[in-house]
Amino acid sequence: MDRIRIKGGRPLSGTIPISGAKNAALPLMAAALLSERPLALAGVPNLADIDTMARLLAELGVEIEIEAEGKGADRGLRLAARDVKSLVAPYDLVRKMRASVLVLGPLLARFGKAKVSLPGGCAIGTRPIDLHLAGLQQLGARIELTDGYVVAAAPKGLVGAEIQIAKVSVGATENLMMAASLARGRTVLDNAAREPEIEDLAECLNAMGARVQGAGGNRIVIDGVERLGGAAHRVLPDRIEAATYALAAAVAGGEVTLRGASALHLGAVLERLQAAGAEIEELPDGLRIARNGTRPRGVDVMTQPFPGFPTDVQAQMMALAAIAEGASMITETVFENRFMHVPELARMGANITVHGASAIVRGVAVLRGAPVMATDLRASVSLVLAGLAAEGETVVNRVYHLDRGYERLEAKLAAAGAEVERLRERG
Ligand code: EPZ
Numbered sequence: 206m207d208r209i210r211i212k213g214g215r216p217l218s219g220t221i222p223i224s225g226a227k228n229a230a231l232p233l234m235a236a237a238l239l240s241e242r243p244l245a246l247a248g249v250p251n252l253a254d255i256d257t258m259a260r261l262l263a264e265l266g267v268e269i270e271i272e273a274e275g276k277g278a279d280r281g282l283r284l285a286a287r288d289v290k291s292l293v294a295p296y297d298l299v300r301k302m303r304a305s306v307l308v309l310g311p312l313l314a315r316f317g318k319a320k321v322s323l324p325g326g327c328a329i330g331t332r333p334i335d336l337h338l339a340g341l342q343q344l345g346a347r348i349e350l351t352d353g354y355v356v357a358a359a360p361k362g363l364v365g366a367e368i369q370i371a372k373v374s375v376g377a378t379e380n381l382m383m384a385a386s387l388a389r390g391r392t393v394l395d396n397a398a399r400e401p402e403i404e405d406l407a408e409c410l411n412a413m414g415a416r417v418q419g420a421g422g423n424r425i426v427i428d429g430v431e432r433l434g435g436a437a438h439r440v441l442p443d444r445i446e447a448a449t450y451a452l453a454a455a456v457a458g459g460e461v462t463l464r465g466a467s468a469l470h471l472g473a474v475l476e477r478l479q480a481a482g483a484e485i486e487e488l489p490d491g492l493r494i495a496r497n498g499t500r501p502r503g504v505d506v507m508t509q510p511f512p513g514f515p516t517d518v519q520a521q522m523m524a525l526a527a528i529a530e531g532a533s534m535i536t537e538t539v540f541e542n543r544f545m546h547v548p549e550l551a552r553m554g555a556n557i558t559v560h561g562a563s564a565i566v567r568g569v570a571v572l573r574g575a576p577v578m579a580t581d582l583r584a585s586v587s588l589v590l591a592g593l594a595a596e597g598e599t600v601v602n603r604v605y606h607l608d609r610g611y612e613r614l615e616a617k618l619a620a621a622g623a624e625v626e627r628l629r630e631r632g
Pocket of ligand 1: 227228229231303304330331332333334335336337338372373374375376377398516517539540541582583610
């Protein structure tokens with residue numbers, strides 16, 4: 206397994222290009238199942254999770270072409286679900302990536318049935334899909350759970366309904382929005398998630414001929430249509446990747462320009478970064494983040510659904526808190542087990558005490574590099590960030606977690622002045 210080695214102590218400088226959003230591209234790829242006409246996606250990031258979704262869709266019979274790799278990270282995917290030959294999403298693919306469950310709504314809406322493996326838990330929590338299934342039942346689907354699979358049927362098609370989603374859920378909102386786009390009549394999603402990726406999906410669905418209003422708010426109205434057509438859509442920039450590199454600059458010190466980052470999608474993160482002492486400047490094509498000289502200050506953070514502070518940036522914020530002046534209280538309200546980076550940061554000298562859903566971080570002046578273990582995507586990258594500031598050398602193991610969500614991470618950091626390299630394991 207590849208590893209990443211970081212020699213700490215170097216400030217960052219230069220420009221980091223932000224890629225298309227993983228968590229937008231995944232549902233957008235699933236949306237291709239809703240139509241027999243091709244969907245052309247631009248700005249698709251080159252990530253392991255995207256490859257997994259492409260493999261799943263290909264197994265279902267979707268024709269996928271990777272269009273000419275544009276300059277840098279820009280790449281296009283053309284997906285055509287003209288001849289779908291299978292309606293089964295198998296366990297071995299779904300367990301690798303939970304977002305596979307996003308094919309359930311589209312398959313059910315277009316073909317009247319679907320068989321999708323239950324995803325099972327993952328490192329950060331049990332992550333059930335009960336809200337997805339409850340909503341699909343309200344749209345008229347019959348749902349059975351057999352042999353670890355969800356077997357869904359709607360032989361007469363789906364019928365629009367008023368759905369109160371019991372808990373804010375990005376995936377449930379996406380699955381139900383896609384399913385409702387081909388249901389008969391009107392569907393209202395109350396307590397919908399408001400993430401920008403949901404707005405991006407709605408924009409693409411409407412380009413395909415759907416009638417979705419209110420995405421980005423907590424009440425989305427979908428008027429079903431007979432069929433959807435093709436479309437061309439550019440994936441919006443990855444706000445979590447941008448937040449990660451903004452924090453890298455705050456942790457390592459220096460000044461970076463994040464090309465393609467949008468302040469609109471990063472409000473809560475930028476507010477906390479400024480409170481910690483970083484300087485933020487909005488540019489015409491991105492953001493400039495600087496932290497020179499003065500040590501960052503400890504700040505409190507509580508993760509919330511958008512527009513609150515993103516749970517996907519909690520681990521990275523903890524790397525900043527670890528070296529800040531003073532204490533920070535970091536509370537994780539979205540997932541039940543998302544502090545796996547704590548023991549690894551502690552091995553680098555961080556002083557962190559976890560009390561249930563909160564971690565008290567008492568900043569230390571110096572972290573020391575060490576061999577550390579990655580456990581999930583965002584925990585892994587927080588170890589890389591800590592390595593940027595640590596004295597000496599940090600080697601992060603199991604970087605396949607990183608490859609799921611960060612495109613060319615070591616190349617982007619090295620181009621911004623970090624001393625970081627990938628150690629390829631032979632065999
Ligand atoms: C999406 O996951 C993201 N993944 C996650 O990013 C992100 O952390 C999460 O949203 C929250 O923002 C993708 O978009 C592919 P949820 P999702 O449904 O949709 C509970 C990353 O690092 N829940 O909003 O699975 C759930 O257990 C990943 O890129 C139910 O109880 O998240 C969690 O506690 C990690 N029942 C909370 O809701 C359900 O049916 C929020 O989950 C669904 C969810």
